Amino acid sequence: MKVAVFGGTGLIGSKVVDLLNTQGHEAVPHSISTGVDVITGEGVDKAMADNDVAINLTNSPTFDAASADFFRTSMDNLVAAADKAGVRHFVILSIVGVDQVPNLDYYRAKALQELILANGPVPYSIVRATQFMEFIDSVLSWTADDETVRLPSTPIQPIAAADVAATVAEVAVGAPINGVLNVGGPDTYPLTELGRITLSTKGDQRSVTVDETAGMFAAVPGDVLTTKGDAIIAPTHYLDWLR
Template sequence: MKFAVIGGTGLIGSRVVKKLNAAGHEAVPHSQSTGVDVITGEGLAEAVADADVLVNLTNSPTFDDASPAFFQTSMDNVLAAAQKGGVGHVVILSIVGADRVPGLDYYRAKVLQEDILKAGPIPYSIVRATQFMEFMDAVLSWTTEGDTVRLPTTPLQLIAAQDVSDTVAEVAAGAPLNGTLEVAGPDVLPLDELGRITLEVHPDGRTVVTDDTAGMFAAVQGDALIARGDARIAPTHYSDWLS
């Protein structure tokens, strides 16, 4: 099968391309660096030409109130190109619990992206993942003041990027779900505890203080970002990933 992976040079996309090619498929990465722009539409027609499956892993450059416009325009352009090119399956990556956190612009934007795909003309699959282990350093930096990191007790279920990529590649190579598959890490831990675990393994002089008003995850109510029901549980534990 031939796959066009838009956003195929990023954290998840590069791994998806590698996984699909290793399985004997033809997966081609596309991004702004290869001349494909999902906002202007430049290069999209060429990118999806002869592709059986389009995997759209592009992401908004901001997490603020500009993100809905990004996903509206990019999905409109991607779906138009895919339909014109005869693509039979479109796959996107979203966030577990995005619809349960209306207070965050970016999460509302991801729900919008899902809704556009569901209403579109092409069979589809949505993979929803929990927060990536690779992003913990960034999360710590958001609320660092001097040597103090302020973090809420928000429960998270961190997942390794490789486990996410393996799931996306598997779903892309299969029949369209016309629905959603959730994938999550094996452990549920409060964010402040995750911060302490991170700094114990990689100490840099900072300490974590619990503050339920700190950072974007303060807007999350209860266990909204925890996978439910028949979610797939990935194998990689955060402690093993850190080491």
């Protein structure tokens, strides 16, 4: 099976490409560095041609209101190219609960990305994942100083990037879902506890202070960022990943 992986040189994309090629498929990574620009459209038609599957793992360079323009333009370009090329399955990676956090610009932009794909002409699958373990350090840094990390108690279900990539790769070579598949890590923590575990494991002496107004996740209502029902539960535990 021939697969075009847009954003194929990034954290998830590079893993997806490696997995698919190891399985005997022909997966090719595409990004700015390979001459493909999903915003201007440069190289997109050529990259999409003669592929069975397209996977879009590109991401907005910002998390603010400008992210909507990124996802709108990139998806319009990619969906049009996929339709023209006769691609039979289009896969994107999104976020668990993305449509339930209207107060965050980035989440609204990702929900728009999903909508463009669902309303388009190409059979599709949307993989929604919980918060990546690899990004927890960045989350802590948003509201940290030399002595304290301020965090809300928002429930977080961290998942390893390798497990996300494995799910994306599996979905890509299967039949289109024409809907959403949720995947999350095996454990759920209040973000405050996740912060304490992370700092302790790394030997960081800073303390965690509960602040329900701190950082991006303060805008998240309840447990909407955790999986429900028939979601796939990935195998990697956060403590094992940290070690």
